[in-house]
Amino acid sequence: MDYFHSDHLEYLGDDYYDFVDFEDNPFLEPEPHRVADLDSVDSDIEDDFESSKSNTDxxxxxxxxxxxxxxxxxxxxxxxxxxxxxxxxxxxxxxENLSRSRxxxxxxxxxxxxGKTFYDFQFNTRLVKSTIVHFQLRNLIWATSKHDVYLMQNYSVMHWSSLLRRGKEVLNVATPIVPTMKRPGLLSQSLSRVQISTMAVxxxxxxxxxxxxxxxxxxxxQPGVAFCTKVTTDENAITNxxxxxxxxxxxxxxMTANNDAAVRVYDAESFACVNCFSFDWSVNNTSVSPDGKLFAVLGDSxxxxxIxxxxxxxxxxxxGHLDYSFASVWHPDGRILATGNQDTTCRLWDIRNLSKSLAMLKGNMGAIRALRFTSDGRFLAMAEPADxxxxxDAESGYVKCQEIDIFGEIAGISFSPDAEALFVGVADRTYGSLLEFNRTHYNCYLDSVF
Incomplete structure (x- = not known):
């Protein structure tokens, strides 16, 4: 992937995409409240969470x-x-990294x-604001239940409760991070002012x-950070x-995928590195099959x-893809793999016959930066870089679709584990937010009556 360094963790989309230049841009409200210089800020969160801003929700x-x-x-x-x-x-x-004919x-x-509606809009909050540090990396939203979601906000990992409508900082990476786990041979080290490029919960x-x-x-x-380290000393070593x-x-x-063309596997209890696999190009994304026996490797190819x-x-x-890939996800049955590419398409592959993709889905504007299946395999969510x-609907053969139309860079998408909620993180200077959608359930009895 392209190496890009920023000393400021503010929204980076404008640096890479030509946006519409209207005289009155809706994304430029009078004197928006935002952090301009993060070098003077250790935490994005005030104790009262700026509750007066709730009227923007x-x-x-x-x-x-x-x-x-x-x-x-x-x-x-x-x-x-x-x-x-x-x-x-x-x-x-x-x-585009590769200028090939489309x-x-x-x-x-x-x-x-x-025009279908599988998930209904439920709530949008600007009390927490998604941010990104690299324009090609967007896995920065993770839901652990239909009421709990984690997201990156500058130097903070935030937890948002959709029940309490409140946010809480769970990790601050601006200040020094000292690992709490001490074991002989454990290659941990203190870190400071980490620019988080990717996450999972x-x-x-x-x-x-x-x-x-x-x-x-x-x-x-548990309190504190159990383990932290630099997995590589390579100069161009982004953890993608x-x-x-x-x-x-x-x-x-x-599992980590890095720009040094390596995939590393760590034991989640001891944090010992148990495997390291090398490839011929930078690895931008990996995903593991439901049975844990296979994993997909995508990158600058x-x-x-x-594998x-x-x-x-x-x-x-x-x-089949024409450019570099940055997203992948396995269907829960383990037979279908979806891959997202900068050629603006998502390809679906039948793992039993990989000679040709099973089907191809296309976005409206840009690369496919994030992919998620629901836990029941019914729906596949596909996010473009913006908007x-x-x-x-997988049951329809992917020919029925709901299109969520918004404005702003998309920091990540995540279904809740029970498939009842879909969260979308929007990274924007003024309208950065977290959107929540709830699964639509039709009343079959009422349908039969009417």
Whole structure:
């Protein structure tokens, strides 16, 4: 992936994409409250959580009564939402590493029926604001229940409770981090001012990767950070992705994917490195099959690899994408793998026949930066770098789709483990927020009556 360093952890999207330049930009309200210089800030959170800002939040009732779900005051602007969307679609530039012909790509993609509603808008809060540090890395939102979600906000990992409508800082990486676990031979070290590039939360474990190859592990039910280190001394060593998973024996493992072309596996109890696999290109993303026996490796290559988790042997080579890949996810049944690419497509692969992709899905504007399946396998969520999240119905063969249309860079997406909630993080200077959607349940009895 492209190496980009920023001394400021503020929203970076404007540096890479040409946005619509209206005279009255809806994203530039008068004197917005935001942190301009993070070098003088250790924490983004005040004790009272700036409760006066709650009037900027949007509820489902307010949205049904006509309020914009992000709180953008279109009625005060010189153009409509539709006009802004039209101009943005025309002027948005997708980032490409490889300038290859995209001719014919649209024809290969599935013809999708849009306009479905699988998840209803529930709430949008600006009390917590998603942020990103690298424009290609967007796995910065993780839900552990339909009421609990974790997100990156500058130098803080925040926990948001949708029940209490309150946020809480659970990890501050601006100040020195001293690991609490002490064991002979454990290669841990203190860290400070980490720019978190990726994260995962599962099994009561929070794992974060940093811009300088850092790895931070904290058990949420224990004080302090259990383990932290730099996994590599390579100069270009961004930790691009982290995974928390069970291997084929049921042991909890942590996997890191780095720009030094290596994938490392750690035991989640001892934090010892139990495996290291090397590749020919920077690894941008990995995902592990539900049975823990295989993992997908994606990176600075048009090809994606299927790897035996025990031996590191390549068992499959997926060919078809036109650019570099940054997202992947396995269907819960373990037979389908989805991969997201900067060629603006998501390819679906049948693990039993990898000679050609099973189907191809396409976004509206840009690269596919994040992918998530629901735990029941019914829906696949696909996020572009900005503005659009697509939710596909797997039971329909992915031809029925809900399109979530918003404005701003997307920091990440996450379904709750019970598939009842979908969270979307928006990174924007003014309208940075966390959006919550709840699964739509139709009353079959009432449907039959009417």
């Amino acid at each position: 949007t509820s489902a009732v307010e949205a049904r009564n006509g309020k914009d779900i992000q709180g953008i005051p279109w009625e005060r602007l010189n153009f409509t939402r539709d006009k802004y969307r039209e101009a943005r679609l025309k002027q948005y530039k997708n980032y 001719e014919g790509l649209d024809k290969e993609c599935l013809q999708v029926e849009k 599962k099994e009561n474990l929070l794992v974060a990767g940093g811009f300088q190859g850092e790895l931070i592990c904290r058990y949420l039910n 992705a982290v995974n928390i998973y069970h291997n084929h024996n049921g042991s909890l493992r942590i 048009t090809e994606c690899l299927i 035996d988790a025990s031996s590191g042997k390549i068992t499959g080579n997926l060919k 659009f999240v697509h939710v596909f």
